[in-house]
Amino acid sequence: MSTGPAFLHQPSRIHEPVEAPRQVLCQPFAQVVGQSPWRMSLLHDRPDDLLLWVTRGQGKIVIDGVRRGLGVNNAVFLPAGTLMAVDLGPQSLAQVIQSPPGLTDRLPRSPLHLRPRESLAQAELTGEIEAMQREIARDRPMVQDALAAHLTLVAVWLERQRSEAPVDAPRETAADRLVRRYAQLLVAHHRSDRVMSDYADMLDVTPTHLSRTAKAACGRSAAEMLTERVVYAAREMLSEPEPPVGEVAEALGFNSAAYFGRFVQTHTGATPTDLRARAGRDAPATPLSARRP
Numbered sequence: 001m002s003t004g005p006a007f008l009h010q011p012s013r014i015h016e017p018v019e020a021p022r023q024v025l026c027q028p029f030a031q032v033v034g035q036s037p038w039r040m041s042l043l044h045d046r047p048d049d050l051l052l053w054v055t056r057g058q059g060k061i062v063i064d065g066v067r068r069g070l071g072v073n074n075a076v077f078l079p080a081g082t083l084m085a086v087d088l089g090p091q092s093l094a095q096v097i098q099s100p101p102g103l104t105d106r107l108p109r110s111p112l113h114l115r116p117r118e119s120l121a122q123a124e125l126t127g128e129i130e131a132m133q134r135e136i137a138r139d140r141p142m143v144q145d146a147l148a149a150h151l152t153l154v155a156v157w158l159e160r161q162r163s164e165a166p167v168d169a170p171r172e173t174a175a176d177r178l179v180r181r182y183a184q185l186l187v188a189h190h191r192s193d194r195v196m197s198d199y200a201d202m203l204d205v206t207p208t209h210l211s212r213t214a215k216a217a218c219g220r221s222a223a224e225m226l227t228e229r230v231v232y233a234a235r236e237m238l239s240e241p242e243p244p245v246g247e248v249a250e251a252l253g254f255n256s257a258a259y260f261g262r263f264v265q266t267h268t269g270a271t272p273t274d275l276r277a278r279a280g281r282d283a284p285a286t287p288l289s290a291r292r293p
Contacts, residue, residue, distance in 0.1 A: 022100040024147035026132035029086075029094035038268075040086040042232040043225055045187045048098045049107060050084075051154065052076045053125055057092025061085070063111045065183030065225065066176050066217050073122050077112040077158055083183040083229075095129045099151050106155035114161045121161060128154050178203060179217040182210060186229060196223050231267045234260075238272055239279040245272045 029052070033039045043062060052061075052075070059070040062085040063078065070076070070088065078084050080101040088094060099107075116122055132150045135143050172180075185199050199222070200207040211221040218225060230252055237248045249260030249272075264272050 022103075023144055024100070024103070024132070024151055025096075025098040026129060026136060026147065027096055027098075029088060029092075029096050032096050032098075036235075038232065038235055042235070043083060043085045043220070043228040044232040045081050045083050046078075046098075047080055047101075049080050049101050049103075050078045051097040051158075052078070052086065052094055053096075053129060054088070054092065054094045055126070056094075057089045059086065059088035059092055061087075061113075062218055063113070065179040065186075065214065067219050068113070071115070073116060075112075075114040075116065075125060075158070075161070077108055077114075079107070079109060079111065081187050082111055083187050085228075097129065097132070097151065097154065099148075103148055104152045104155050106152060106159065108158060108162070112158060112162060114158070116161050121157075121164075125154070125157055128157065175213045176217055178205065178210070178213050182214060182222060182225070186225065190226070190229050196226050199226075227267070231264075234264055234272070235268065235275060238264075238275045241276070245276070248272065 029040070052070075054070050054072060054074045054076075056072060058072075060067055061070050061076060062068075062083070063076070064083055070086075116125075128150050132147055135146045135150070140146075181203055182199055185202060189199075196210070197207045200210045203210060205213075207222070211223060214220060214222040214225055220228060234248065234252055237243070237251070238245075243251075245260070246257040249257045252260065254260035254263065261271055264270070264275065268275060270278075
């Protein structure tokens, strides 16, 4: 009899996520995660475009399954649907711009990691972010129109920096390419009835080779990457008062709510009921502009 999680053997479909509001948000990284670091530190893909601007400290980021370092004055743009995870040190400071995909066609269509060296370029991006945050704080009429205009200027900044500043694009190895393809397949198919070995078959490699390669590139084996994505989905669903825990378990492919509970407690240190009970107080703050009807 199998003892592993059901989603690794006979998974069912995960509930479709609620469509994100088509709004531009600009917040400190700490405000985005609130008291829930998992919102960024666990592997996941997002329905929005995201720009991360690190102004103090260091950390790690996973982009399409490949891990790399983050430092001061690093700008990372991640289009919607990029498998990602961000882990910043406790003394780090960063700002985050989130925007609906397609709001401006000037934004890059693939991930971009920049390290602008010139102080003027650094000040330009910081200035745009501060202007967006002032708009949000004042919450005037047409705030989203103003934020969209600033987003276009940020997109222009990214394009200028891509042509003028060093781009963090290390030489891609065959192993990196394999993991990137696996990450893209996870984004496209992680709600389907596919298991890790199915992904290996789709990539024409053995499960052992895929796991070893993923471990080297991402710091997680292929199975751990899949597991982490499911943990994120579980926590996200448990952040809302509905559906019942039993339905969450079923949606994530577990044979029983009891086994789901043990799985969640193993990976989070809390039961599903406890996670749901504290979800409200741990939720990140919502900017004023996001509260407008």
